Amino acid sequence: MKSNFPVKLRSNCRYLGGEENHAEKLSGGFYDHTFIPECSGGYLRHKYFAITYILKGYGVFKDHCLRCFNYQEGDLVLRHADTPFFMSKHFRADGWLEFSAALPQSLSDALLAAGILQKNLTFLSPGITPALLGAAEAYTDSLFCVNRITGVGRAYAAILNFFDELARSTAPSIFPENPKEMQQLEKIKQLLDDVSNTDPLPQLARQVGMGYENFRKSFRRWTGVSPQEYRIQRRLDQADALLRHTNLSIKEIAERLGYSDIVIFSRQYQKFRHVSPSAGRGAMPPAKALLRR
Incomplete structure (x- = not known):
């Protein structure tokens, strides 16, 4: 690994919605x-979408899906807007070097809707390539023109080119090679997506003809999280929707999601969302619709 890169240390920042936004x-x-700074890290949450491309250094990254990645030079992490993450940063003997980019939440929402970004894609290993470095430099340079006519459009075009080069540099193989196993895992995933389904995990594995240990290991390789963690996340995703879009009490939400005790629900929400259910509701826009079924 080379200790020097053909890039200049430079950066620029604009707040398109005003300095406070x-x-x-x-x-x-x-x-x-x-x-x-070199640090052990801690859970954070940013309003904007962010990219960190590691050129020198290493550390640990935990995403909003509770997946843990040990990253090093040539790896890239994606931090989605307004989601919790943990990222430690440790220097090599010759220091640290990264390319970072922050994108407006409105742009990342549009890219998610268009399928250019995926909410569960947070870690890639493209390696350090001249094409990707060049795209990163072009994006950085474009930021010095954002106050000119069409300047923002130029920056957006440059970051889209960076994503295009990133797609060319990565070809992740995350799906099981066995088509039957793929179908079995898809079926179990559908069952876990149904938050009203409380069947034990070994029973779900038997329903689709898989042994529990094989199911547990294959599911983790496929999704990056354990089946139990996935089930919890789907419940909490539904909890977020109910907190945001209904006037149901926290006790009613806990009962609707199958929790036997509001305390258990609150503790689990705090553990995975890093705020209490009431704080989570308070940080969201007022409810606009009631989802009572």
């Missing part, structure tokens, strides 16, 4: 150890 942050650049 961090959700509309548009920034990017190359940062070294004089700008990025």
